[in-house]
Structure formats: C-alpha cells, structure tokens
Amino acid sequence: MGKSSLQNQSDEEVLFAFQKGNKLALEIIYDRYGSLVYRIIYRMLNNHQEAEDLTQEIFIILQQKCN
Secondary structure, X not given: OOHHHHHOOOHHHHHHXXXXXXXXXXXXXXXXXXXXXXXXHHHHHOOHHHHHHHHHHHHHHHHHHHX
C-alpha cells in the first residue's frame, strides 16, 4: 500500500498498517499528529527547542518500534 493510498485511510487503518511494519504509515501519523504532539509538549515545557527535540524523539521511538 503506497503513501497516497494510506493518506485516504482512517487513523485506525493507518495505525494497523504501522503495526504491521509499513514504514510509510509513520509518515502519515507524523503528518496528522506531529504538530499536535509538539503543541502539547510546548505547553508543558514552554520551550520551543525542547518541544521540538522531544517531539522528534517520540517519533523516533515509534519508528524503532516498527523495526
């Protein structure tokens, strides 16, 4: 399943594809939720650089779990 076809899928379907090892699914999850994760972390830390770093770290951990 390509990225373009995944983009039209529900969150649940994208998450299922991610759990099955589809690395493109993580890109979709990041596109959908990366800014939300960043905003939540920023509100907690009130520091742009730390919020960016932690957001990146969260998605790296997710990627590692896919491997």
